[in-house]
Amino acid sequence: MAGVELRSVSKRYGKFYAVRNVSLKVEKGEFVSLVGPSGCGKTTTLRLIAGFIAPDGGEVLLDDVSMASVGVRNRQVGIVFQNYALFPNLTAFENVAFGLRTRKVPEEELRSRVEELLAMVGLSGRAAAWPRELSGGQQQRVALARALAIRPKVLLLDEPLSALDAKVRNSLRFEIRRIQRESGITTIYVTHDQEEALSISDRVALMNSGEMEQIGPPGEIYLHPANRFVADFVGVNNLLEGEYLGEGRFRWREHLLSVEDVPLEAGPAALMIRPERLVLAPSEEGADNRLTGTVTGRVFLGPLLRLAVDVEGEQFLVDLLNTETAAPSLDDRVSLTFSSSDARPVGNTGKIPG
Amino acid sequence: MAGVELRSVSKRYGKFYAVRNVSLKVEKGEFVSLVGPSGCGKTTTLRLIAGFIAPDGGEVLLDDVSMASVGVRNRQVGIVFQNYALFPNLTAFENVAFGLRTRKVPEEELRSRVEELLAMVGLSGRAAAWPRELSGGQQQRVALARALAIRPKVLLLDEPLSALDAKVRNSLRFEIRRIQRESGITTIYVTHDQEEALSISDRVALMNSGEMEQIGPPGEIYLHPANRFVADFVGVNNLLEGEYLGEGRFRWREHLLSVEDVPLEAGPAALMIRPERLVLAPSEEGADNRLTGTVTGRVFLGPLLRLAVDVEGEQFLVDLLNTETAAPSLDDRVSLTFSSSDARPVGNTGKIPG
Amino acid sequence: MEGRRGTWLLLLPLAAVLGFFLLWPLALVLWESLYLDGGFSLENYLTLFVRSLYRESLATSLLLSASTALLGTAIGLPLSYFVYKSGGRTKSFLLALTAVPLTFSGLVVGFAFIVLLGTSGFLTLILRELFGINPLEFSSFLFTWRGLVIAYLYFLIPRMILTMTAAWSNANWSLAEAALSLGAGPLTVLRRVIIPMLAPAILAGSSLLFAVSMGAFGTAFALTGIAVKILPLVIYTHVSELSADIAKADALAIILTLVTTGVIVAYERFFTSPSKA
């Protein structure tokens, strides 16, 4: 059973397609992120699901029921906005209670439900607080509790963490996922931050210019991007411009490399190698897929140590776990190797829907 | 020779100390970050160095010369602001030329210098553009070129990347460092983002409530935080509340752990273990520093795979490099070990100036 | 910044002189209104409440101002929503159009209404042709305080529209969307979300309308001469006539000023208080 289904949904503004022929099926209880650069249509898609706007073509279904003639207030969706959107003239308690009051839930049941929700988001003690007395992170917790109060069919989050600072963003991200897992609610999470999307989602849907580029689990998106746009968007990558020769062979400058055998036409292509898949090897041995260069940069990224290695004028990034085993220093000569399954040729186009 | 030196500098507003007794010595050509939560005094410190405000006590020296009686316009400092602060009525070229024109640099020399600087920040083609025609990242590049044009004694950057989005932030960060390295200019970089500070600085100065908590190279701050504030601020950590018994012994619940031998009084303390220093071991063997638990979370963080392991109700984070070697799944029983040198007891106070 | 102290030294005397300049005339009016036969007395004020002319003029002014504020708000509020919603170029055009009447002299407005609705006014004559109304009867309405309400609305409605269009633009629409998604009906959204959100702006707008109506002179003077006894006109007659009674005019001016300033200050307090909804 699908919690949310989009069937070839489009939304036009004049001649501009904000969303074009988008299909997506989200299982009940699944956590799916819509991710992409600003203006890619992810927020429009969310608003189509919520019912704030109506599609020009296609259909939106919640729990397998078409929403064509159902308005926002009857869709039973919980929404969390980037700007929190708490009612400023109501306390935290009354904000969470709002949806229950419109549903005329008896006072006693309402009280216990609100208290349970505030406890769930870790704000039991702040029931009487006004929104302006709460920090941004706390306000967003209240907004989350308010959205969940009505036991929605689907929880829609529109860049819920973008207005918060890095520390709060990181911790709240995992808390949202924990709460989602506990309540088992179907969730659609819109963000422009690929790291955020990859870290908390069951599946990630990557959008660009109103269309779906790829849908899949984080690992698949990360390791097997459908095209260069996806490869570029999902994060740090070594992308080598060269020529795919077919059958798992790729030419980069003078080097003939053994790479993943993908269904891509022979011709100009880019080779994608993740920084953590490049392995440092003693400089002498001869082997396949070996490139020799000089360490030109060394960056400390918390748990990671990121090296920049100059190979024939091209800069390669190499990620090592930041443990005390001897890592090369600046200006050291190093050899980089990689297995053929970690080097993926990508073309400029091509979509892999999930 | 010190590029910048602060000698017991203080700045009060009424009874509130924005900066209290801060000393800092930055070598010529060094890149030092001032980092800390908002309101910690880092921006005030920068403004004291720039000369926008005068200290109530102590002294600011640039190139070993006291600045007590030198105003902003004669200090020869280059400043980059969070909001770019480009002159909106001047083109990119004229913005960069501004400081040279006030210095009455001959037209020909000025022209070649500005073009060289625009090339350095990768904006050769945009000399005639108005600031409003440039993206945020491009505007900040122009601001950087403008600050460097006057060949300043010190470059001061005040949260230069905070207004930019994540992708631009990440790439511009390293470009700033490259340009700084090439021009060899003494640099002070203010940020609230610990990851940013750790990744590009020669040394990091961590401030809190107007005072210096710790000054040192990124690796030292990261691995040997002086106190709990630093340990907490610099990033994800496993912090176990327990008791330090002295001589490298620490009690956490029923477990007697062998830890780093630090000059800390025996008594209640926290034990800090970095997620990447926890090692997964086959569940059966018996050894020192072994904790057994269940995998409750599994988060995909690009090059990293972060596991949450529940040990006796306490959640431990474990970072693995995201390579295809078999990582444990949810609900697997795992054993965690760590070497005594990777487990550092920290007290609530204690400062380690650099 | 450098040289700030110098700037202050330059500005302080200037500020002192001008603060004095701004407040002195009013202080003087106040002083004169309290000074009677070589001593201080509230008699000028007491007279105002005893003599029916003054009582009635104050009552008429308050009635006129309250009516225009109320009607102006009621009509301007939905119109401002319409302007806000039109968006883009239409919105810019409508806003420019709305701003036009604000620059008219009050006198011109009064005058335009005479041309339109006066005894030999354009509309009056049309209505006589069509329905055989009596021009004198019809336009006599224009020269009462009720007629003034109509004329005042002409320049007050645009003020309300401009105030509220800004408020609509700054409104946080996510609040309304959140309420809808939580199952609230349109009326509940209006009552519990939109009105509390706009309340400060609505109050600001109507206070402004009230204060402007209290003090307006040109329109009333052009329309009714001194026939309708409203405060500004009564003050004028006391100053201009041969039997000038300056002390009474002083007291009336003080009362007029207190009412208008009071309304604006009371609103400011509300608007800038930290507990605003």
Add this chain to the structure above:
Amino acid sequence: MEGRRGTWLLLLPLAAVLGFFLLWPLALVLWESLYLDGGFSLENYLTLFVRSLYRESLATSLLLSASTALLGTAIGLPLSYFVYKSGGRTKSFLLALTAVPLTFSGLVVGFAFIVLLGTSGFLTLILRELFGINPLEFSSFLFTWRGLVIAYLYFLIPRMILTMTAAWSNANWSLAEAALSLGAGPLTVLRRVIIPMLAPAILAGSSLLFAVSMGAFGTAFALTGIAVKILPLVIYTHVSELSADIAKADALAIILTLVTTGVIVAYERFFTSPSKA
């Protein structure tokens, strides 16, 4: 949002009616000013430029408005910086104080100046005691257009201060700091950074001052009766006197409206154009 179409349907006729209501009176005045002896003619306008009374009244009005706009800007600008810099509670207090004169009726302002500087005015009498000046000579100044400038400044300087205080608050001070750090002196910073940054606000403020001066009536009327020939007063005499010449008044009203609206519209175009500095 749901039901938006319904809202539009409700609002459109309302908007149409009111747009008509707002524009009709003015259109009518325009029509009447062009309609002469059963045909259209520009004669009413031509007369205005031929007869010296009209030419002079237009010139006086423009001179008065330009002077008040210039002086009001020159005095209000540094004062607004002072208000902005005072900060915190002082700033709130000064802003509240500044807003007070804005709510005064123009009539009361004129009246207060008579009490202060008139022939038997408070200051006049003091100066007579101290320096033996001739009260008649001294206060005769008040009843010329130059005297009006002083009185107008009373309510125009606060307007300028309020406009500019907002502008100072929105100013990007980093620009000035950047210029200083690049070695620019205070004068260069003022000339190349601060003035370009504030230019739109300064122009907005002085346009407003100009437009308000053009249309102001109460203060001038209270001070000088109809002695000083400025446009609003000339219009008034044409309507109120027995020898009412409505057509001329129409033409004058149109010209007055064109000037004030023109100034504001010209400013708006500049301010909202994408190439603003």
